[in-house]
Amino acid sequence: MNMLGLINLYERNEGLSAGRYHEYELDVPLKSVLEVLLETTRFEELANIIQSTADDNNLLQSDISDY
Numbered sequence: 001m002n003m004l005g006l007i008n009l010y011e012r013n014e015g016l017s018a019g020r021y022h023e024y025e026l027d028v029p030l031k032s033v034l035e036v037l038l039e040t041t042r043f044e045e046l047a048n049i050i051q052s053t054a055d056d057n058n059l060l061q062s063d064i065s066d067y
Contacts, residue, residue, distance in 0.1 A: 030059060 002009045024033040026033065034054075037047035054060045 030054060034060075 006026070006028055008025045008027050010025070011020070012023060012050055016050050022025040025065075034047055037050070051060070
């Protein structure tokens with residue numbers, strides 16, 4: 001997915017034991033990811049979990065402010 005430009009991959013080498021791990025970050029809007037997942041019934045349950053978590057953390061707010 002990194003090669004397709006869907007995510008950013010960060011390799012970390014930190015910690016007391018110098019543990020090596022990877023961090024992943026979406027490089028596309030979360031709303032777009034959820035739309036695709038919800039259109040595929042196989043991923044509907046996963047999409048609902050992600051959407052619920054995103055709603056709880058206010059991650060799906062509109063980009064347009066109400067003034």
